[in-house]
Amino acid sequence: MTKALTQQQALQEYLLRLADSNLIISQRLCELCGKAPAVEEEMALMNVALDLVGQARNWYEYAADLDEAKRDADTLAFRRDAHDYRNLLLTEQPNGDYAETMARQFYFDVWHYFTLLSLIDAPDERIAGIAAKALKEVTYHLRRSSAWVKRLGDGTEESHQRMEVAVESLWRFTGELITPDQVELDLAAKGLAPNPEQLAADWKGMVKEVLTEATLSLQDDDAWMHLGSKKGIHTEHLGLILAEMQFLQRAYPDAKTW
Amino acid sequence: MQKPGKTPKPTATPLENPMIASDRVPANVSGEPLNEDQIWQLLQEVKDPEVPAVSVVELGVVRKLSWQDQQLVVDVTPTYSGCPATDLIEELIAEALMQGGIRNPKIKRVLTPAWTTDWITPEGREKLRKFGIAPPQGSASKMSLLGHDEQITCPHCGSKHTEQVSEFGSTACKALYRCTDCLEPFDYFKCI
Numbered sequence: 001m002t003k004a005l006t007q008q009q010a011l012q013e014y015l016l017r018l019a020d021s022n023l024i025i026s027q028r029l030c031e032l033c034g035k036a037p038a039v040e041e042e043m044a045l046m047n048v049a050l051d052l053v054g055q056a057r058n059w060y061e062y063a064a065d066l067d068e069a070k071r072d073a074d075t076l077a078f079r080r081d082a083h084d085y086r087n088l089l090l091t092e093q094p095n096g097d098y099a100e101t102m103a104r105q106f107y108f109d110v111w112h113y114f115t116l117l118s119l120i121d122a123p124d125e126r127i128a129g130i131a132a133k134a135l136k137e138v139t140y141h142l143r144r145s146s147a148w149v150k151r152l153g154d155g156t157e158e159s160h161q162r163m164e165v166a167v168e169s170l171w172r173f174t175g176e177l178i179t180p181d182q183v184e185l186d187l188a189a190k191g192l193a194p195n196p197e198q199l200a201a202d203w204k205g206m207v208k209e210v211l212t213e214a215t216l217s218l219q220d221d222d223a224w225m226h227l228g229s230k231k232g233i234h235t236e237h238l239g240l241i242l243a244e245m246q247f248l249q250r251a252y253p254d255a256k257t258w
Numbered sequence: 259m260q261k262p263g264k265t266p267k268p269t270a271t272p273l274e275n276p277m278i279a280s281d282r283v284p285a286n287v288s289g290e291p292l293n294e295d296q297i298w299q300l301l302q303e304v305k306d307p308e309v310p311a312v313s314v315v316e317l318g319v320v321r322k323l324s325w326q327d328q329q330l331v332v333d334v335t336p337t338y339s340g341c342p343a344t345d346l347i348e349e350l351i352a353e354a355l356m357q358g359g360i361r362n363p364k365i366k367r368v369l370t371p372a373w374t375t376d377w378i379t380p381e382g383r384e385k386l387r388k389f390g391i392a393p394p395q396g397s398a399s400k401m402s403l404l405g406h407d408e409q410i411t412c413p414h415c416g417s418k419h420t421e422q423v424s425e426f427g428s429t430a431c432k433a434l435y436r437c438t439d440c441l442e443p444f445d446y447f448k449c450i
Contacts, residue, residue: 040424040434047426054340058369129370133339136372136450137430144425 007190010183011124012066013086014193016076017230018115019059020087023077024238025108026052027245028095037098044144048105051137058130078249082239083232090173092237096166099159102148103166106210109142111177114202118194127192146210153214160215167216175225178203183230286359297323297330300358304350307343308429311389314347318377321368330355330363335373338430375449386447387413392435394449410446412437422446 029049036042060073119131152159178200187193322333355363375394383393417439427434432445
């Protein structure tokens with residue numbers, strides 16, 4: 001049994017979840033820099049990644065202000081280990097083919113959109129402000145990723161087949177998007193995190209709508225799901241992402257000397 | 259490699275419209291403190307480094323001027339969370355103000371209310387269009403989640419026959435369009 005968190009610790013924990021998810025999916029998208037299937041897609045992916053890293057910075061800065069060890073935003077992003085990371089397992093999954101990249105983005109964007117939609121009404125001005133800014137950007141992300149799910153799903157025989165594989169293989173990581181733990185339940189009661197039932201209903205509703213329009217199979221709501229990121233239990237991919245992402249800061253602390 | 263015996267022609271000519279705001283702002287040598295109108299005028303010389311056609315005032319990122327004791331405080335709202343120009347814009351503003359004789363200005367980053375394209379001034383929109391960027395059309399508050407922007411007008415020929423190439427253009431704030439009449443590609447400043 002772990003010690004109950006103070007409200008400040010719980011809030012910081014939740015802010016780190018938001019920040020880490022944004023940063024890790026952003027890092028994944030950046031792996032496609034120079035390798036995307038078309039130049040327009042590359043620009044779009046990098047711009048989405050840029051929005052997300054900016055949002056991550058805003059959340060990290062708030063988390064840093066609440067940090068008892070007085071770590072700053074960069075230290076939180078670049079000096080923690082995999083077991084301290086709280087990003088959703090979905091965000092660390094590999095890019096795969098373009099269907100997988102866009103399916104991962106779509107599941108994430110739907111969650112992100114409804115989460116922010118709820119946080120803009122949070123009784124904490126700083127959270128509401130960051131969320132309101134981010135929501136405008138994420139609305140675009142969701143428009144784009146849902147359009148790709150539809151275009152590939154309702155496309156050629158091959159694109160349909162690939163998107164079908166993508167939405168199915170990533171499904172097992174979507175459970176934790178809408179399964180709250182005690183930290184989130186406590187914060188939700190104070191309006192500092194989304195209402196879990198509402199978030200689950202909204203997420204499932206929009207995913208069903210888009211998959212249907214994309215002529216893709218609806219996934220099983222009762223399927224077995226990987227949960228774990230909220231306790232720091234990750235898939236094997238996160239360590240490799242961090243090894244690359246944190247190399248510079250660890251080898252040349254804060255890159256202050258060139 | 260340069261061929262021996264040939265001297266390259268000097269290519270560096272002074273820019274008519276220097277990028278660095280402090281190069282455009284005359285040094286305030288009179289020692290007279292600037293009034294608020296003059297400060298706004300001075301900030302008009304600070305251009306967006308990514309869209310140098312418009313100033314930070316026309317773009318609507320400078321929200322407010324105020325004084326705390328003797329210190330000028332400038333409220334600045336970034337356009338996008340991840341806008342890489344945010345830090346630079348803040349530095350350019352501070353630099354221009356100091357050039358104008360304002361000591362130690364404070365640049366305050368304000369996230370709320372979030373920046374919206376509705377704040378781009380009519381002059382700013384016209385300058386964007388002349389620069390070849392279609393200004394945001396319609397009002398940000400009416401943007402629908404999965405709907406589409408209204409028909410975008412080509413900034414080159416004025417035709418309404420345009421199509422979207424990508425939701426994102428050269429920067430996060432723009433989308434890529436193409437005119438089906440004059441066939442020119444162009445950036446559209448997205449409505450957010």
